[in-house]
Amino acid sequence: MILHVMHYHDRDVDYMVGAQLEGFDVMVKLTEDNDFIVLEGDEYLSSPIDRRPKFHLYKPNIALLSGIAWDHINVFPTYENYVEQFSIFVDSIVNGGSINYNEEDPEVKRVVEASNNTIRKIAYQTPEYTVENGGETFLETPEGPLPIEVFGKHNLNNLAGAKWICQHMGIDEDDFYEAIATFKGASKRLxxxxxxxxxxxxxxxxxxxxxxxxxxxxxxxxxxxxxxxxxxxxxxxxxxxxxxxxxxxxxxxxxxxxxxxxxxxxxxxxxxxxxxxxxxxxxxxxxxxxxxxxxxxxxxxxxxxxxxxxxxxxxxxxxxxxxxxxxxxxxxx
The missing domain is CATH 3.90.190.20 (Mur ligase, C-terminal domain)
Known part of the structure; x- marks a missing residue:
């Protein structure tokens, strides 16, 4: 969602994300010219020889944590060990940085609020929306209901987090809504x-x-x-x-x-x-x-x-x- 909004408004950023997006030939771009790089990182191992979770390496200035749900039991055999990786991630955010977090996920809320890292902690939640006409989702905005292509509570929740990150990157609310209305989702994601x-x-x-x-x-x-x-x-x-x-x-x-x-x-x-x-x-x-x-x-x-x-x-x-x-x-x- 973040990359789509940036691309829609011709904002040049570096990036490394997993899912294929419409309008992008490749999903990795690394330069020395741009002010921002968008990294989609998760808790899985960096490589077979570097067994640190990928997101422990990034040291972000701006972070988003949308959910914690146990997975990769072959790497993290216990739930406690799995959750610990997210605590380490939150503590790795640079001093003075910020994290936007989904406060509807109890584990996310607990991990972020328990961190003593000197960062801004900004909670978000699923925005109001309706489903009408047998399968069309409308997002409630200050200007009224906005028809959008993506659907489902989890996608609307992610949209709220993406809006915050885009605002940190200089996109105002109205411009975000204009762009997100045209987002059709990523490949193999609904x-x-x-x-x-x-x-x-x-x-x-x-x-x-x-x-x-x-x-x-x-x-x-x-x-x-x-x-x-x-x-x-x-x-x-x-x-x-x-x-x-x-x-x-x-x-x-x-x-x-x-x-x-x-x-x-x-x-x-x-x-x-x-x-x-x-x-x-x-x-x-x-x-x-x-x-x-x-x-x-x-x-x-x-x-x-x-x-x-x-x-x-x-x-x-x-x-x-x-x-x-x-x-x-x-x-x-």
Whole structure:
């Protein structure tokens, strides 16, 4: 969102972010000329030989912390160890710097407010918004409701944080709203891959429990009058860990039809203990959860669906064992 706003207003900044954005050929730009560099950093390791979290290296002047939800159990085996990385990050902000933080996340609020670092601490929260006309989100602004392309509470919350950062970088509120109204989202982040009058399909990189829940909730809120078919592939080390599975409790509750796909071969490759249907069903706490382990069986299920008056959500950091998303698009007629 921040890069989109800067690009919209022809503000030249350096950057290094993960997701592909419309209007950008590459997602890394490093010069010696610009006043700002926007870094999308997280808690994962810098590299196989440098096991420090990436965001410990940046020493920012301006920081944003949007959420803390346990992930990467292979690197951070306990929740306490995971949260500690964020405390170190907050303490790494340069003296006199600032952090904008999502006060709706209890762990974020606790970590930031507990820090003794001499920085400005600026809280933000989800702005007021409405969903109307069967799937259009309007952001409440001082000038009235503003139609926007992105949707879901988590995206609106991120928008509030992005507005603060853009203001720190010299973009006033009115200019931010003008630019953000044209933001369509990042690649593989609630990316709309097909739409017809009564059907829509999205793919999303969501795989951690908090992201799966937020994404599923967003689609159901946006398309409240449609049947939401949410399909999740358990693909990462954490998601295929039998001990971590319980973190997915309730993550798919908002879906009308909930499907989980995982590959036993992927479990073997990662040298993890075998995961059973029963463990997955117990973790999600959904009696009607549909579980597939064979890619062909999952594909057959998907392609037999009538998507009339439905919203299809495909969440994965993989591809469901070889699913062709171009073929999926053809299901929406």
């Amino acid at each position: 990316e709309k891959i097909a739409e017809s009058k009564n059907s829509v399909a999205f793919k999303d990189f969501a795989h951690s429990p908090s992201k799966v829940e937020a994404t599923t909730n967003a689609v159901k809120e946006q398309y409240a009058n449609r049947t939401v078919v949410a399909c999740l592939e358990l693909h990462t080390y954490s998601s295929l860990n039998a001990e971590f599975l319980k973190e997915y409790k309730g993550a798919l509750d908002a879906a009308d039809v909930a499907v989980v796909f995982y590959s036993p071969h992927a479990v073997e490759i990662k040298k993890l203990a075998a995961v059973t249907h029963e463990q997955i069903a117990t973790a999600f706490e959904r009696d009607d959860l549909i579980i597939y382990t064979n890619p062909d069986d999952f594909k057959n299920f998907l392609f037999k669906q009538s998507l009339e008056n439905k919203a299809l959500l495909l969440m994965s950091s993989g591809n469901y064992g070889g699913l062709d998303f171009e073929e999926v698009k053809a299901l929406i007629k």
